[in-house]
Amino acid sequence: MSRRAIAGTVFGACAIGAAAHLLSQLVAPESAFTDVSQWFLMPLLAAGLALVTSAPRSRLVVSTLVALGFSWLGDTAPDLVDGDASFLVLVGFFLCAQLTYIVGFLPYRTASVLRTRPWVVGLYAVAVVAILAVCVSAAGILVVPMAVYASCLAAMAILATGVSRPAAIGAVLFVVSDALIAVRAFVDAELPAMGFWIMATYIAAQALIVRGVLTAHDQRVLQTQ
Template sequence: MHDDVHASGADRTSGSRPDVGRGFDPEPVNDPGGALPSTFFDPLLRRLEPWLPTRAARVWFGVFAVVAVVHLAAHVVVPGGSGVVNVTQWLLMPPLAAALWCATAVPRPQLVQLVVVALLCSWAGDVVPSFVPDSLSFLVLMGLFLCAQVVYVLAFAPYREASVLRRRRGVVLAYGVVYVAIVGTAAVVLLPQGGANIGLVAGLAVYGAVLVTMAVLATGVDRLAGIGGALFLVSDGLLGVAQAMPDAIDALPPGVHGFAVMLTYIAAQTLLAAGVRRRSVGGHL
């Protein structure tokens, strides 16, 4: 009798779940609705990999991109929120420099090493003026960015034979016209206001000459670097306009001028770094 009970229990168990313990594979469960497939970002990664071949480079550039978007949005959304604008500006250049460094194989060429130094000098120009008296902030900014431009010139000088200096003299002339226009306008507007502005105009003349030299030499490194150099000239030209004609800038909607300056500045530094990265691997990206 007990055997019958045990047998019937076993029969019931095997009858209700005949495939348990026999290698039965349950039907696959569908992914939750809205989940992205694991290969969703593969096309983007394939495009980024030649430029950012290491995970560290991609992470650092991702940080840079996020900070840049937040910074530019802050100019428009909270134009009076100088805290957000300042902090994000302080955080911009280090991750871009780190991305370029990590994207370049050892031994890194002198071009990459010098450009990383130039990016860090630019970082100092982004940070230090916020901690000095307002009367000195622009001069300090100009001095630190002058250091960055000098380093860029040293980095790009070996490629001058491929630049517009040799190939397109008309472009060099155009850069010269822009330089004369910016410095000349500053002189006409500022010098009549008093002797204190003589030093400012002289500083603008020196900085502008080095900046134009950098922009011209950048064309010999890579087309992207050449565009970056031109955008740097635009960005700093907008800053110069603000010094020479502050009333005109104040008449603009809040945040517009700062947004334009930083958009061209971020694009310039990014394209300079991209051009240097492409040159460092022989221009085959």
């Protein structure tokens, strides 16, 4: 069986795991299965990406693999601590993921909206301000790390527009997912099936970013042949 065939199987397992996790978010959001099923999603996505590419991997692919690793830590490590510390651990590891994505996406900045449509950058700035506005009244000392994280998230999303369309869409969904987390954490309101929507947008975001990275990777391979 070829590496791509194995990768297809791994991506399929990730899709099945994601579907099972999202169903569990709807029917039993507090169950152990809901927690445990989340732990396997990013490793499967990373394994598929690693299998479908080969060494020496590009900076973009390596950065994406590392970012998925930090995302996995963000998915799992907060379960080991309680209270504000749990949220800080989550933000810390996902901040590392965003910074790593930025490193990978930075070479594509000339094709991003920074150069092609600078006015779009303002929309991302509005998203950052909106997230912070949600957080500021209740976040207390967490406002500073949230401001840093939101700024890095916006920078990642802006640079993703230069990688490929799937990566750009995935980055926007990442912003949506994190905005929902901010609402749940800092606003006294719980939207219906909040956990489902947070995870649905998060999983789709990561999957689309990986798809977009593979699109850019394949285009680069064709250009070098």
